[in-house]
Amino acid sequence: MHFEHSERVKQLQQQLTAFMDAHIYPRLQQYRDEVKAGQYPVSFMADLKTLAKSEGLWNLFLPGLQDNEPGTRLSNLEYAPLAEIMGRVPWCSEVFNCNAPDTGNMELLHLFATPEQREQWLNPLLNGEIRSAFAMTEPDVGSSDATNIQTRIARDGDDYIVSGRKWYISNSAHPHCKLFILMGKTDPDNPNPHHQQSMVLIPRDAPGVKILRNLKVMNHTNPHGHCEILFDNVRIPASNLLGEEGKGFAMAQARLGPGRIHHCMRSIGQAELALQLLIGRAQERKTNGKFLYQHGAVADWIARSRIEIEQARLLVLKAAWKIDEVGSKAAADDISLIKALIPTLHTTVVDRAMQTFGAMGTSEDLPLADMWSQGRALRYADGPDEVHIRKIARMEIKRTNEKAVDVSHFYFRPEYDEIN
Known part of the structure; x- marks a missing residue:
């Protein structure tokens, strides 16, 4: 195990620190003022994302990027010290397209999406054009054990029908959130509890998707949201299955x-x-x-x-x-x-x-x-x-x-x- 940072990582650390000094820290007060005034996304976010992309500080987190995909190809070990720098300001990861839960969702799509799913969802996420949410946690079960989830994904001809309630779904109130990656059960009677779940892609504007409330965390409301969501018989095409049934x-x-x-x-x-x-x-x-x-x-x-x-x-x-x-x-x-x-x-x-x-x-x-x-x-x-x-x-x-x-x-x- 060699943890000495490579020259490439050292250069990126210097570059990222300089970007934070010049463009992030001076805007801390402005960010707070705009969010308090109800302006979200903040007025300068799009400009900073464009600037970060132009400087090569983009999609730093994803090791498996292809030549035609925007970003910096770093291993997890190389990315870790950069995440530490960004962590000083919670909202700034979005500037570099390294914000959760989009990072995890992009990894899922990168690993398991079909070419059509990549075109519709992964490419806009890689480009920072949209945001997304990961819908797993539920209010009625102990979701720390994902085998407990109850949301049903039932096959109906060429479609799936999704029924269930999720909560603390991060990013779900963001105005640019367009996609939910939802985990539910396609085979609840499977004797292996780890093969009952699947994941599906649900557009934010699909009929039956109902945002019930933006839940507070430690009595604070986050503008990007940690929402409770009802999926009320949401019908999606079977082609929206991510990966294989039972692999969720x-x-x-x-x-x-x-x-x-x-x-x-x-x-x-x-x-x-x-x-x-x-x-x-x-x-x-x-x-x-x-x-x-x-x-x-x-x-x-x-x-x-x-x-x-x-x-x-x-x-x-x-x-x-x-x-x-x-x-x-x-x-x-x-x-x-x-x-x-x-x-x-x-x-x-x-x-x-x-x-x-x-x-x-x-x-x-x-x-x-x-x-x-x-x-x-x-x-x-x-x-x-x-x-x-x-x-x-x-x-x-x-x-x-x-x-x-x-x-x-x-x-x-x-x-x-x-x-x-």
Whole structure:
């Protein structure tokens, strides 16, 4: 495992950092003001996307791009440090066409779409002309186990009829969202619960698609939406099936692997920003005649945050490297490790920064409260922490049993004759 960035990646890091300095950070206040005023998408987004594309900072996330497709062909390991830079400003990934859930949807379409589906949906997504949503989570079942989903995809002649309710469907309120990739059951009676699901492509304007509400996350409404949606007998042609019937569960797992790398590296970017804000505040504010960083508690927060961020980054880079080497399925254990670790790291470092700022840390004058909320929500996104922690425990028990490690020599206690 070699995590030293290549010269190409170093150049892209410099280029992306310069773009952020020149075009993203100066617009932070304007973005907030326009969204508060109800203007979304914001007025400058299209211009920034055009500029990013012209500078070669486009579709950085997708390794399998073909020669006729726009973007920069990077491996997961190469993309990871760039995701960290973009992660400092949650909305800016769209500028580079690297925003979730479009990234995962483009990966799905890239892997499984027919030529006709690629022409209709993938090409506009690659070009940043439309946006999309991934409809899996449901309100009535524990969707962390995707075998539980109840939405029905029933064959009716040359069509499918989709019936069900989904919620927390990210991006679904975006004005440019034109496509839902929906996961439901085509074969609910299949004895193998992992072969019951399929994925279908549903146009946003299909009859029967009803946006019920834009759900708040941590009492905040996101303009791109985390909506509850009713699919009321939505009829679509059978040609809108993505991949094969019964392969939906496996396809979802293929989608989630790289996406978790993206989420985790963006979280590390947020943690880095929080630490920088913490250090800046600690050097300008005094209590009891000392700067804050001269107090033991704050110095401890600074040191521990640096240690934890470095550990976390290396673990994510290892997972990214492994996906590149052996694929998402074989790297599933490493992906669970980072997914269980990073959201808590995110909120822990942000919480320390908030505490250093005092009451100001909870206000709208800083991004910290929003950053904390985003980190807290990530403990559910792409599977709750508990699912991944349980998987890690099973993995460790299996690995130890397979090696048949004899630990009896480490029990230092006297031997006794058997007592009858």
